[in-house]
Amino acid sequence: xxxxxxxxxxxxxxxxxxxxxxxxxxxxxxxxxxxxxxxxxxxxxxxxxxxxxxxxxxxxxxxxxxxxxxxxxxxxxxxxxxxxxxxxxxxxxxxxxxxxxxxxxxxxxxxxxxxxxxxxxxxxxxxxxxxxxxxxxxxxxxxxxxxxxxxxxxxxxxxxxxxxxxxxxxxxxxxxxxxxxxxxxxxxxxxxxxxxxxxxxxxxxxxxxxxxxxxxxxxxxxxxxxxxxxxxxxxxxxxxxxxxxxxxxxxxxxxxxxxxxxxxxxxxxxxxxxxxxxxxxxxxxxxxxxxxxxxxxxxxxxxxxx
Amino acid sequence: xxxxxxxxxxxxxxxxxxxxxxxxxxxxxxxxxxxxxxxxxxxxxxxxxxxxxxxxxxxxxxxxxxxxxxxxxxxxxxxxxxxxxxxxxxxxxxxxxxxxxxxxxxxxxxxxxxxxxxxxxxxxxxxxxxxxxxxxxxxxxxxxxxxxxxxxxxxxxxxxxxxxxxxxxxxxxxxxxxxxxxxxxxxxxxxxxxxxxxxxxxxxxxxxxxxxxxxxxxxxxxxxxxxxxxxxxxxxxxxxxxxxxxxxxxxxxxxxxxxxxxxxxxxxxxxxxxxxxxxxxxxxxxxxxxxxxxxxxxxxxxxxxxxxxxxxxxxxxxxxxxxxxxxxxxxxxxxxxxxxxxxxxxxxxxxxxxxxxxxxxxxx
Numbered sequence: 001x002x003x004x005x006x007x008x009x010x011x012x013x014x015x016x017x018x019x020x021x022x023x024x025x026x027x028x029x030x031x032x033x034x035x036x037x038x039x040x041x042x043x044x045x046x047x048x049x050x051x052x053x054x055x056x057x058x059x060x061x062x063x064x065x066x067x068x069x070x071x072x073x074x075x076x077x078x079x080x081x082x083x084x085x086x087x088x089x090x091x092x093x094x095x096x097x098x099x100x101x102x103x104x105x106x107x108x109x110x111x112x113x114x115x116x117x118x119x120x121x122x123x124x125x126x127x128x129x130x131x132x133x134x135x136x137x138x139x140x141x142x143x144x145x146x147x148x149x150x151x152x153x154x155x156x157x158x159x160x161x162x163x164x165x166x167x168x169x170x171x172x173x174x175x176x177x178x179x180x181x182x183x184x185x186x187x188x189x190x191x192x193x194x195x196x197x198x199x200x201x202x203x204x205x206x207x208x209x210x211x212x213x214x215x216x217x218x219x220x221x222x223x224x225x226x227x228x229x230x231x232x233x234x235x236x237x238x239x240x241x242x243x244x245x246x247x248x249x250x251x252x253x254x255x256x257x258x259x260x261x262x263x264x265x266x267x268x269x270x271x272x273x274x275x276x277x278x279x280x281x282x283x284x285x286x287x288x289x290x291x292x293x294x295x296x297x298x299x300x301x302x303x304x305x306x
Numbered sequence: 307x308x309x310x311x312x313x314x315x316x317x318x319x320x321x322x323x324x325x326x327x328x329x330x331x332x333x334x335x336x337x338x339x340x341x342x343x344x345x346x347x348x349x350x351x352x353x354x355x356x357x358x359x360x361x362x363x364x365x366x367x368x369x370x371x372x373x374x375x376x377x378x379x380x381x382x383x384x385x386x387x388x389x390x391x392x393x394x395x396x397x398x399x400x401x402x403x404x405x406x407x408x409x410x411x412x413x414x415x416x417x418x419x420x421x422x423x424x425x426x427x428x429x430x431x432x433x434x435x436x437x438x439x440x441x442x443x444x445x446x447x448x449x450x451x452x453x454x455x456x457x458x459x460x461x462x463x464x465x466x467x468x469x470x471x472x473x474x475x476x477x478x479x480x481x482x483x484x485x486x487x488x489x490x491x492x493x494x495x496x497x498x499x500x501x502x503x504x505x506x507x508x509x510x511x512x513x514x515x516x517x518x519x520x521x522x523x524x525x526x527x528x529x530x531x532x533x534x535x536x537x538x539x540x541x542x543x544x545x546x547x548x549x550x551x552x553x554x555x556x557x558x559x560x561x562x563x564x565x566x567x568x569x570x571x572x573x574x575x576x577x578x579x580x581x582x583x584x585x586x587x588x589x590x591x592x593x594x595x596x597x598x599x600x601x602x603x604x605x606x607x608x609x610x611x612x613x614x615x616x617x618x619x620x621x622x623x624x625x626x627x628x629x630x631x632x633x634x635x636x637x638x639x640x641x642x643x644x645x646x647x648x649x650x651x652x653x654x655x656x657x658x659x660x661x662x663x664x665x666x667x668x669x670x
Contacts, residue, residue: 040455080645089310089656090648093394093455097595098644105637109343112632219634224463231456270471277460281442284457285450303310303656 009135011255016147019251021046021205021213023150025229026236026243027157028201033233034161035194036174036297040096041081042202043226044103049074049203050210051107054119054217057207063122067146067207074203075196077103082195086188089301100226108219115218119211122146146208151244153201158240170194174295177302187302202226224277231280235287238295246283253279310656320654325600325611328647335646336639345629353628354621354636367620369507373578374619376512377402377570379612381594383518384563386603387525391535392542393559397443397458398567399591400465401436405568406575407465407472408435410488410582413497414477417489424496428572429510436568437561439465444560448553454560466587473583487583491576499577511573515612518566523605535559567591596644615640 025042032039052073057066077099084095122144161167170190172180177187209225210217228250236242257272265272333355337347358367381398388395395401409432416424443457472478477488491497502508526532538545538555545552570590579586597615601608622636 084645084648088649088652090651094599094644095648097396098641098648101592101596102638102641102645105634105639105641108634109632109638112634224460227456227459231453231460234453234456268471268475270467270474274464274467277463281446281452281457281460285446285452303312 011252011259013142014255014259015248015251016143017213017251018254019247020147020150021208021225022229022232022250023244023247024146024153024205024208025202025226026232026247027150027153027240028198028205029229029233030236030238030240030243031157031161031170031201032194032198033298034174034238034295035170035191036177036295036300036302037085037191037195038092038096038299039078039081039099039195039198040093040230041078041099041103042198042229043222043224044100045074045077045199045202046103046206046209046226046229047107047220047222048077048103049206050221051111051114051206051217052203053207054114054210055110057119057211058114058117061120063120063211066119066211067204070203070207071200072203074199074201074206076199077106078195078199078202079192081199082192085301086192086195089303092299092301104220111217111219117217119215119217121215122212144212146204146212149204154240154244161240171295174297177297177300181302181304187304191302202229205229228276228280231284235283237287249283250276250280309659310652311659313655313657316654320650321602324650324654325602325607325647327650328600328643329614331646331650332639332643335642339635339638339642340631343631343635345625345631350625350629350631353625354618354639357624358617358620361624367624369501369505370620371613371616372507372512373509373616375612375616376509376515377574377590378594378597378615379515379609380511380518380570380573381563381567381591382597382601382608382612383515383522383605384566385594386598386601386605386608387522387535388559388563389539389598390526390603391538391555391559393556394455395440395443395458395560395563396455396595397440397460397462397591398563398594399587399589400458400462401439401564401567402571402574402591403462403465403469403587404439405432405436405571406579406586407469407477407571407582408432408568409572410491410497410575411472411477413491413494413576414489416496417494420496422496425499425576428497428576429569432568432572433565434568436571437565439568440560440564441557444557444564447560448556454556458560462591469582469586470584473586477582479581488581490580492580497576499573501577509573509577511570511577514569514573516609519605519609526605531558567594593640596640599644600647 025046029039029042049070053066053070056069057063081095081099084090085092124142124144125148161171169185173185173187173190181187206222209221214221232243232246232250236246254276257275260267261269261272333351337351340350341347358364358371381402385395385398409428412431413424413428439461440458442461443454446452446457447454473486473488479487479489499509499511502510526535534545534550534555537548538550538552575582575586593615597608597611601611618636618640622633625631626633
């Protein structure tokens with residue numbers, strides 16, 4: 001065992017990259033939940049995004065187009081959920097599960113002939129001399145564009161939710177849909193848009209896995225990242241910056257366990273691989289005691305004619 | 307314009323018709339999907355739904371219906387009790403795996419001793435494994451209010467890794483030439499969950515599933531606890547005022563569904579599957595969620611839905627080998643079923659009303 005092989009700088013740089021898929025998906029889900037909708041289909045939308053992005057990127061040779069189409073793919077799939085919960089007034093828990101099961105199936109079907117192919121690489125953003133700054137350079141200025149997109153997304157979501165009229169309306173719909181409806185806001189339309197935004201973000205997160213993190217397509221490759229993202233929203237108390245913190249915590253654990261596997265620690269690989277899931281449970285227990293921040297109408301069905 | 311109007315009472319007719327309509331819609335859209343994949347849609351649907359029951363080799367496939375249906379029904383019965391009470395155990399797959407590990411472990415511990423006590427012990431161990439795994443989210447929910455959906459699901463991945471570790475380590479067959487996987491329980495008479503009637507597919511797991519159906523039916527229809535489950539799901543506030551202890555209900559529902567899933571895993575590993583290996587999980591724990599909903603959370607419905615879902619598994623296998631239909635297509639097919647069911651379910655609780663444009667403006 002050689003722990004000195006684990007360089008803290010590379011670990012932290014890797015952590016940021018590891019955290020990005022969870023961050024993207026969780027930020028999207030945060031917006032959905034602030035609008036009062038619980039979409040348990042994150043895993044399904046992520047893996048659909050992963051396969052859509054991968055197929056498009058391989059066929060066009062452009063990772064950027066891949067990411068774009070991954071977002072579209074996730075959003076399109078989320079429309080199914082929007083239809084079930086907003087139009088057909090179905091139970092959100094069941095619909096979300098259906099979305100995940102369906103997404104896992106459809107992605108496996110779409111990706112069949114893409115197993116084992118290498119996708120085109122996405123170049124890192126070039127910050128010129130900034131990259132050469134010791135320690136900070138490799139951590140902050142040597143990442144791919146999507147990492148920065150994730151950070152910008154968190155900032156934008158935070159800004160929009162707290163400081164704009166649109167954010168206020170969205171939160172009103174999530175806190176009390178009857179009151180929002182009485183004020184004349186289109187509850188279902190706003191929620192549908194939020195669901196689509198969540199789908200697009202989850203799609204991006206999935207594509208990050210298949211195009212950058214792994215980078216390859218394998219069936220069921222998200223392996224629970226979507227569920228961890230859902231957990232993250234709960235223990236971030238529905239606050240964007242806490243989502244960022246939580247995502248880094250998980251990115252860190254994931255990276256650390258991979259590095260420990262690589263360093264040949266005496267703990268069996270399987271037990272190291274369990275650790276992110278176990279840590280999720282532990283953090284959930286510690287932080288979920290405080291439910292006061294949950295949006296008031298979360299998970300409740302809204303129908304105006306009642 | 308069409309407006310939704312809530313029915314005063316859920317429509318009984320639609321409650322029964324919705325699953326049938328969903329199956330029909332799935333056949334149509336599934337057929338379209340198969341057509342897109344370049345397969346003859348009608349032929350595909352016939353292969354999936356007709357061939358296993360009445361085709362040339364039906365004598366071989368019919369027993370499979372029981373073998374594949376039993377774990378689905380067993381797990382779905384437990385899940386449905388929880389779902390009825392608004393307790394969402396999504397991690398049955400993990401409990402199923404833990405039941406298999408504990409059950410097989412208990413049996414293998416005595417290898418090669420032959421005794422009539424080994425199998426009953428394995429049954430207990432299997433049920434315990436699933437129960438214990440489900441008690442983790444249950445206790446956390448009761449003590450700390452932790453979301454049981456997320457915890458039970460996280461534990462699926464933990465169980466998956468534990469299974470890999472077991473089949474590579476503790477339970478690995480010492481005479482297996484280094485291949486991962488445990489000894490084959492089918493070759494260990496005392497631990498083998500053999501068919502009760504040869505070539506019928508009827509093993510102890512099938513019998514247990516049937517008992518579970520009857521037990522759940524009586525519980526829901528006749529017992530106080532069943533009443534408590536229904537009230538908690540339909541009117542949580544009323545349940546609280548009525549003095550129903552929600553903590554006990556959570557522990558009971560999760561524990562029971564875990565134990566049933568554990569039993570399903572144990573019967574599977576000691577029978578049809580035979581050994582603990584990385585390939586052991588077949589997704590029954592997740593498919594059982596579809597079965598529970600498709601069966602309207604009603605024990606008899608679940609029995610029928612379980613058989614139907616087993617049929618799609620078997621028919622899917624046939625379609626895979628005869629028509630080269632990809633395995634994932636069947637997964638999509640099963641997912642679709644749940645979608646259509648949820649969508650059509652709207653008509654159970656709501657009526658569609660045609661209204662003039664002005665009235666809509668007034669209402670929406």
